[in-house]
Amino acid sequence: MNLQALRYFLMVSTTGSFLATARHFEVPASSVSRFIASLEKELGQQLFYRSTRAVRLTEQGQRYYSQVREAIDLLDGAAEQLAHRDASIRGLVRINAPEALGRLHIAQLINQLQARYPELSIELTLTDALIDPVQEGADIAIRVGPLVDSGLIGKVLSVQRYRLVASPEYLALHGTPQTPDELRKHACLLYKGQQGAQRWYFRPSSKESFEPVDVSGPLRSNNAEVLVAAAMAGRGIVLLPSWMFNQESFKEGKLSSVLTDWDRSASPDDRWIQILSPENRLRSQKVREVSAFLVDAIGSPPYWDRCDEHDVMTVFATETGER
Structure with a gap:
């Protein structure tokens, strides 16, 4: 089974586009289509529904996606462990965050992050739904909510003010x-x-x-x-x-x-801002680096809460500049 075909399959599943996948890997769209068709033939299953408007996973494709994603993550993690510790951080890191918080703050922090690590790719998903990072394949989940024993590992930054x-x-x-x-x-x-x-x-x-x-x-x-x-x-x-x-x-x-x-x-109980990851994701150096960057950039308490409300608060760019 061709490893590159699996990587194309994962990217098409994520983007819903053969063209976007081809641009990401800098190959012709026809190459992506050919690899996916070959993979479907080898498996004897249709993995995608194709139309002029969208490409989406079939039911069999959804099951296959979860298994392939985990396998590729394991392979990438093994390769990363063999790399030199001082090597540049590269590869894909998937981040999930609440919609408004993601738009107003996390997106800007990712710009800073990628300026520091130019070879790093980020997949940022914004949703107010409480996702399971393991099931959804997120490396890092930024949550605002109650403290619960979710089995995830990370940092509690602050109470939500x-x-x-x-x-x-x-x-x-x-x-x-x-x-x-x-x-x-x-x-x-x-x-x-x-x-x-x-x-x-x-x-x-x-x-x-x-x-x-x-x-x-x-x-x-x-x-x-x-x-x-x-x-x-x-x-x-x-x-x-x-x-x-x-x-x-x-x-x-x-x-x-x-x-x-x-x-x-807006709640009878305290809510907390947390940066969390599944335990197996934290074996990856790139995930640890990205998580540490976000923890440091947001701070504890977060930069938006560091000034008293009776005073003028420091503007975003000053507080989140690279240190």
Whole structure:
């Protein structure tokens, strides 16, 4: 069985495109098609459904993909172990992250990562669904959620912090709430995801439990960036993870924090930011290097939480520059 054909098969499975695979390996698309056809003939199974719009795995192809991916990872890991320890980091690393966090932060960190390691390829998948990295083939999973014994290994960076913000214009017109209960009289902009409309929780200190406050307002959305824009336009008050906010908005006076003496959350329990990997993935030097880079670049606590909310926060580029 041709090893290159298996690598083509994995890349087509990931990209859904013969042309993208050919570009990645710098070969003609006809070569990729020929290798895949030969592989299907050898196996006696159709691995892909082909159409003018897309290429996707058949049921047999999906089962074969999981087995081949694991085998190729083992082969690549064995080859890597034989390489010199000071050799350049190269090859493919698959990273999974939440959608908004990935767009706003992880994508920029990957740009820095690849500037440091030009021969490194990254496959970044953004989804808010809780995936199984082993089943999905992710080398590194960046998670925001409760601490659970998932069998994954990695680093807990920090508790997830939230910011309650509004525009100065809104606060000047409607007043600044002094207690969580006063939020019931305000226009609150709510995130609404798969689990329904967001609830807001507050506590005076970490020694006490979060208590819910029922709020309402003129806008709900399943896109947090829409809510941030509405808050900046003076439409109301919004509660979102601290990493959602561009710190320049505070520096320029477009947003102001509210109820900074209270702990705020969109969950009755603490959520944590974690960088995790399956144990077998951490045998790979490249995965360890990428994971260490992300841990160091984000920091603990994360760079977006290092300044007090009463102060001007440092901008992203300063905090995440290479050290």
